Amino acid sequence: MTFxxxxxxxxxxxxxxxFAAEGAVEKAGDALNVVERRIKGDLKRFKEFVEAQGGETGAWRGEVGQDPTS
Incomplete structure (x- = not known):
């Protein structure tokens, strides 16, 4: 995720x-765009959460780097 x-x-x-679907259930969900819709919904809720704050929360201000195992 980048800002x-x-x-x-x-x-x-x-x-x-x-995302690589594994197994019949995941492949069926992928074919029905379940993952894409879930991600879009999560991002929409994240946007609503951030906008509702009205300012900085004072929470952690660090950086998240790449996963060294990927």
């Missing part, structure tokens, strides 16, 4: 995710 500053008070959040 791109566009303007004061405006940021674009981009998510890149790889």
């Amino acid at each position: 791109h500053h566009l303007a004061p008070g405006e940021t674009r959040v981009m998510l890149q995710m790889e």
